[in-house]
Amino acid sequence: MRYFLHLAYDGTDYHGWQMQPGVTTVQQELDRCLSQVLRQPVYCLGSGRTDSGVHASHQVAHFDADLPDGLDLPTLLYRLNRALPVGIRGQVLHPVPPDAHARFAARARTYEYHVRLLPDPFATRFSLYLDRAPDLAAMNEAAAMLVGTHDFTSFSKVKGAEKHYNCTCFEAGWHLEPGGLVFRIRANRFVRGMVRLVVGTLLSVGRGKMSPAEFGEIFRSLSRVHASGAALAGGLFLCRVEYPAELVDAALLPAGLPYFKA
Amino acid sequence: MRYFLHLAYDGTDYHGWQMQPGVTTVQQELDRCLSQVLRQPVYCLGSGRTDSGVHASHQVAHFDADLPDGLDLPTLLYRLNRALPVGIRGQVLHPVPPDAHARFAARARTYEYHVRLLPDPFATRFSLYLDRAPDLAAMNEAAAMLVGTHDFTSFSKVKGAEKHYNCTCFEAGWHLEPGGLVFRIRANRFVRGMVRLVVGTLLSVGRGKMSPAEFGEIFRSLSRVHASGAALAGGLFLCRVEYPAELVDAALLPAGLPYFKA
Incomplete structure (x- = not known):
């Protein structure tokens, strides 16, 4: 069984x-x-x-x-x-x-990356702490370029066993939350190291070290040498894996309890 | 200064x-x-x-x-x-x-009590784990009785230095969140041990050990002997202290960052 x-x-x-x-x-x-x-x-x-x-x-x-x-x-x-x-x-x-x-059978995966802008005793191991707020609008202008079907070679860690680097990204953006920011990205698949390299490069945009247009050039270059360093591992969560409804939905909703964030 | x-x-x-x-x-x-x-x-x-x-x-x-x-x-x-x-x-x-x-100068305090209904490696020290979902509707029927100005002697820990046991409760209720429940209570003041005694007694209602009407009788009895045991300390958070706007509001909103949960 x-x-x-x-x-x-x-x-x-x-x-x-x-x-x-x-x-x-x-x-x-x-x-x-x-x-x-x-x-x-x-x-x-x-x-x-x-x-x-x-x-x-x-x-x-x-x-x-x-x-x-x-x-x-x-x-x-x-x-x-x-x-x-x-x-x-x-x-x-x-x-x-x-x-x-x-x-x-997984149709989509969602990752979240947590950034804290206030010192937080509860999130030390679960977030990246920044002492200055990055430019949210600039980061989201760049993040919007990720949505759709694209070759993510520029944000992959190693040229390894993967057959191809195409991912279909359904959602990618930064959101304000109390005391910090969260980046949420949902896609059919992810290549190795992708989310942390994307986040690290978006944070370069947020710090003004790179423009959204330069982010786009890096993305389209299909070369792994231009991305910024990977963001700290501790801030990243795999937070949802989606399957066809007949495989799991009934199992996940006992007594009307929500299993996932809305 | x-x-x-x-x-x-x-x-x-x-x-x-x-x-x-x-x-x-x-x-x-x-x-x-x-x-x-x-x-x-x-x-x-x-x-x-x-x-x-x-x-x-x-x-x-x-x-x-x-x-x-x-x-x-x-x-x-x-x-x-x-x-x-x-x-x-x-x-x-x-x-x-x-x-x-x-x-x-504090005008209101808000506490939250966290209950997890799925084993959660992130919340072990920050929640009460229950392996069965309590009756949310019954708990909220009882919690609604707390709203308003009342004598909270029945939910106070010790007859101590407090001059009186009257609290004005602006909000009290349970809310579903992913994998669990949260009880939120906002009041002008709290007497000692109040939130954990309220939560412990509401959970008795949620488990069917007590009806909302019996909860009301305990509340009105003004006797400290009828409440259920205090809920586990680790689930409780003081999560917001409110002051007149001129004292703190400008200080709390640097760069449009939200400091509190909406």
Whole structure:
């Protein structure tokens, strides 16, 4: 039987999502704890990777397992959370068809990047602190160029295994929130390091080091050498992975509770 | 010269706001760090106390001090934050008239109590976790009885130094948010332990242990023996202290930045 696990994690202490030898990753902790609780080897596959130090308020992984007789899903989720480190928590667990794939079935991912403009004792590990407000209008003029289907080579980290660098971006913009700003970007897919490179370069625009027009030139150059440095990992959250309604919607709305920010 | 300091703190590691012998409090840390940075004895007076373990996303304190020649307020705030423990942060600092009083000039205080209904790795120290959703409509039917001017003896912790138990409550209600609920209460003043006793008793209503009518009887009984136990301290935030506009409004809105939740 195949299951979708919806989870959240504080990425501060992990070398990202993806299993890697010699370091602790979120996927590795999940596999270890699911295997322990289910007493069989379990391997998770996530909707996508998050980089070292990046957080997720919503990540989705699928795994195949045979549940022991009499073990129901709420009890499994409870035991999993007792086994997991405090920084990783399963939130919703439900069966899916055997061919449902956490990565290939995902239609869109949303990331948020948090900037604090006031010293904030609650957000030290979850935001970038700036002591001067960046130019919101200039950053949003530049961010608007990202919307649509484009080649994001200019904002990709490494020329790696990716077949192509085209992403369809549905939304990209900065919003005021109390004491700070948040950048939200929603797209069908993301290439490696993309959000932090986009944010770092938009912040250069916000600081007046670069004009929106120059941002556009960098974007269209399809060269990885012009972007600004990647923004601090701790400010970034994977905050929503979207699937076709028949796969997850009923599972996510128990008792009228909202699972996501409106 | 008198100053208002607007600050935020993670109350987990402190025995509340108020100076007490033998334990570490937020006020004590502030006095120690302000005195160190200003090289003179400085004593803060807060808008009100918060209990042990309770947080503040907005607290205000006044203090009197002579700033050394050439020391401007942004530099003082920066140095103060370098001296303070990471869980306490000054956010805005501005001069006020010599008779402006952080406690007596405050017109309203707002508290929020956070309940999570999904395991949340980011809110462990900042919320109460419930594994079953309480009855929101019943809780709000009861909460509505709090609005207006009433004697809150039934929801006060100790018969102490307070002259009277009358509070004018402008707003009291539960709201859905992603993965949980938040209770918001705004009043001209609060008696000791009031919010946590109100929340604990409202949660009894939400669990079906008590009807809204029984909640009303407890409220009107003016006896401290009927309320439910106080809700966990970690879920409670002092989140806004309001003053007459001429005292603070200009200071709080640099560059169009929102300081509070709408």
